[in-house]
Amino acid sequence: MTSASDSPLPAVTRLIATDLDGTLLRDDKTLSDRTTAALAAAEEAGIEVFFVTGRPARWMDVVSAHVQGHGMAICANGAAVADLHDGRLLKVYPLDRDVALDVVGALREAAPGVSFAVELATGIHYEPAYPPFHMDPGATVAVAEKLLYEEVPSTGAPVLKVLAHHPELAPDAFLTLARETAGDRASFTRSSPTALLEISGLGVSKARTLAACCAERGISPDEVVAFGDMPNDVEMLSWAGASFAMGNAHPAARAAASGVTLTNDEDGVAVVIERILAAR
Numbered sequence: 532m533t534s535a536s537d538s539p540l541p542a543v544t545r546l547i548a549t550d551l552d553g554t555l556l557r558d559d560k561t562l563s564d565r566t567t568a569a570l571a572a573a574e575e576a577g578i579e580v581f582f583v584t585g586r587p588a589r590w591m592d593v594v595s596a597h598v599q600g601h602g603m604a605i606c607a608n609g610a611a612v613a614d615l616h617d618g619r620l621l622k623v624y625p626l627d628r629d630v631a632l633d634v635v636g637a638l639r640e641a642a643p644g645v646s647f648a649v650e651l652a653t654g655i656h657y658e659p660a661y662p663p664f665h666m667d668p669g670a671t672v673a674v675a676e677k678l679l680y681e682e683v684p685s686t687g688a689p690v691l692k693v694l695a696h697h698p699e700l701a702p703d704a705f706l707t708l709a710r711e712t713a714g715d716r717a718s719f720t721r722s723s724p725t726a727l728l729e730i731s732g733l734g735v736s737k738a739r740t741l742a743a744c745c746a747e748r749g750i751s752p753d754e755v756v757a758f759g760d761m762p763n764d765v766e767m768l769s770w771a772g773a774s775f776a777m778g779n780a781h782p783a784a785r786a787a788a789s790g791v792t793l794t795n796d797e798d799g800v801a802v803v804i805e806r807i808l809a810a811r
Contacts (some may be wrong), residue, residue, distance in 0.1 A: 545750050588607075641709075647661060653688040721761065
């Protein structure tokens with residue numbers, strides 16, 4: 532793997548795709564002045580910037596002021612495309628509720644002590660044992676089976692993802708166990724330092740949704756530079772023509788990327804954007 536200063540870049544960069552937490556944002560969840568300037572310079576140069584994150588659209592206020600004219604972000608690990616100008620979800624790739632119920636049951640049996648949250652297009656709800664979301668005070672607290680139940684089928688809000696937390700298992704071991712248990716029914720990944728899994732519809736990923744957005748714009752993978760730091764970025768880092776894992780990245784992200792840059796607290800994304808612009 533090469534560094535940010537010598538890793539090959541596309542002959543023409545038309546789109547930058549970047550994760551947020553642990554990647555573009557500093558550990559204190561802010562954007563540095565240098566990164567803000569780099570994003571603005573990329574836009575001025577005609578390079579589209581897509582934020583591609585595990586966050587739901589309602590938690591995008593940290594970067595909403597920095598979206599370009601397209602106003603779009605890929606959220607919930609590819610399960611939704613949101614217009615940050617007005618908060619609308621433009622596209623949704625949901626997790627079927629019956630499949631979600633099946634996966635919940637399988638994980639309860641395979642990993643006793645697991646607790647769940649359900650991320651709907653309208654907000655998050657969670658079980659009593661699940662670590663509470665202080666950012667969502669209006670959440671319903673109930674068992675996952677109740678949260679996923681529809682009295683009339685296909686009438687509820689789309690399920691963007693189910694989250695599974697385990698208080699004792701190691702994060703990567705929990706991910707491996709879940710994929711072995713139900714990987715044929717849903718997509719499993721993780722972006723937290725804790726044993727917190729993110730469960731989406733089968734085949735849903737940051738990469739698949741980014742690829743669809745790029746195809747709509749006539750942009751090929753070879754014209755994309757991607758940034759990420761965790762297992763939920765692996766497919767995107769592999770798909771892009773050039774990709775950079777952060778200096779603080781998980782080993783799986785490093786293995787998937789074509790290069791490595793500085794850490795998120797050292798403005799690693801800005802370093803590469805500045806190099807892209809200098810080469811134009």
